Every structure is written in C-alpha cells, then in structure tokens.
Amino acid sequence: MRPPPANLTLPPWSEQTNAVRTYLAIRDGVPGTAMPAWRMLGDQKIWELVAYITSLASR
Numbered sequence: 001m002r003p004p005p006a007n008l009t010l011p012p013w014s015e016q017t018n019a020v021r022t023y024l025a026i027r028d029g030v031p032g033t034a035m036p037a038w039r040m041l042g043d044q045k046i047w048e049l050v051a052y053i054t055s056l057a058s059r
C-alpha cells in the first residue's frame with residue numbers, strides 16, 4: 001500500500017498523534033490512503049480502540 005499503514009507503536013506517529021486525531025482517523029478513515037472509515041463501530045467502540053492504540057505506543 002502507498003502510503004503503507006502507519007506503525008502506531010513507533011515514533012514519529014506515536015509522538016505526534018493525540019486522542020482526537022486517532023478517533024477521527026478511525027471514524028472517518030484517512031482520505032487518499034487505504035485506511036477505511038469504521039463508523040459502523042460506534043462511538044463507544046471507537047474510543048475503546050483509541051485507548052488500546054494509545055497503550056501500544058512506545059515513547
């Protein structure tokens with residue numbers, strides 16, 4: 001894939017992101033990339049994913 005999926009565990013991504021950006025990327029997808037929208041998951045599950053992804057980051 002171009003661009004490839006982000007490695008959410010490593011800088012620079014893990015240092016530059018924040019909870020709202022992560023939430024919006026999951027809910028709406030990332031235009032111009034292979035990242036699809038996951039709106040069908042609903043608010044609760046998307047925020048759970050934000051918490052999980054945040055916990056993976058090595059800073």
Ligand code: HEM
Pocket residue numbers: 001003004005006008017021022025026030033034035036038049053
């Ligand atoms: C529930 C499953 C998924 C979650 C929670 C997820 C989450 C994320 C997040 C948080 C980002 C970072 C966006 C940012 O730059 O701020 C991302 C990026 C990306 N994801 Fe996913 N993703 C999922 C599934 C997928 C799938 C199935 C694909 C490919 C078919 C994909 C392709 C990508 C790509 C290409 C990017 C990089 C976008 C960029 O360069 O900015 N993702 N994803």
